[in-house]
Amino acid sequence: MKIRPMHQDDADAVLAIYQAGLDTGHASFETKAPSWAAFDASKLPAHRCVAVDGDGAVTGWVAVCPVSSRPVYAGVVEHSVYVDPTLHGQGVGRALLAAMIASTEAAGIWTIQSGVFPENAASLALHRRAGFRVVGVRERVGRHAAHHGRWRDVMFIERRSPAII
Numbered sequence: 001m002k003i004r005p006m007h008q009d010d011a012d013a014v015l016a017i018y019q020a021g022l023d024t025g026h027a028s029f030e031t032k033a034p035s036w037a038a039f040d041a042s043k044l045p046a047h048r049c050v051a052v053d054g055d056g057a058v059t060g061w062v063a064v065c066p067v068s069s070r071p072v073y074a075g076v077v078e079h080s081v082y083v084d085p086t087l088h089g090q091g092v093g094r095a096l097l098a099a100m101i102a103s104t105e106a107a108g109i110w111t112i113q114s115g116v117f118p119e120n121a122a123s124l125a126l127h128r129r130a131g132f133r134v135v136g137v138r139e140r141v142g143r144h145a146a147h148h149g150r151w152r153d154v155m156f157i158e159r160r161s162p163a164i165i
């Protein structure tokens with residue numbers, strides 16, 4: 001496995017893996033992957049990575065977006081990580097998070113945050129291992145179209161970099 005920067009040529013594979021994650025119903029409130037143009041416009045170019053196998057096929061991706069335009073939060077981002085469902089449990093997610101943490105820390109970003117459904121055991125385990133903590137649980141914070149409009153809790157997680165003091 002290799003981790004490398006994401007290119008425009010990766011768009012189809014990235015969005016297909018994104019959609020497969022959304023189809024689980026436990027990755028995000030979204031139900032449909034965005035267009036490449038929308039994805040490209042929302043994610044910071046410097047911190048997008050893909051994992052590729054020995055044949056060069058994309059097996060997963062990670063990307064971040066800013067959480068606020070306020071200068072005080074310039075070092076706070078929200079991330080997404082998605083792995084090909086046929087390759088879960090093989091360390092791809094862990095390698096992607098490690099690369100994104102290294103890349104953001106090198107750029108002076110001090111906090112990475114995300115929201116995870118309590119049912120997403122794999123994501124919670126992955127993030128705990130990568131140094132994220134659960135800040136709290138946002139109760140019934142949104143209604144999920146993929147679950148017939150059911151109100152869902154979201155666990156708010158973050159990793160505060162120990163390298164930036």
Ligand SMILES: CC(C)(COP(=O)(O)OP(=O)(O)OC[C@H]1O[C@@H](n2cnc3c(N)ncnc32)[C@H](O)[C@@H]1OP(=O)(O)O)[C@@H](O)C(=O)NCCC(=O)NCCS
Pocket residue numbers: 021022024026027028081082083084087088089090091092093094095114115116117120121122123125126127129
């Ligand atoms: C969450 C996700 C990215 C994890 O990626 P992955 O490549 O399968 O994870 P890894 O193999 O790198 O596992 C990382 C760690 O989490 C643990 N883990 C992974 N899946 C687990 C599971 N289902 N239950 C318990 N622990 C699990 C692994 O044991 C591993 O721990 P280790 O480092 O001590 O060995 C993947 O399941 C996925 O793409 N899910 C769909 C999209 C999604 O939910 N994204 C996150 C949105 S918040």
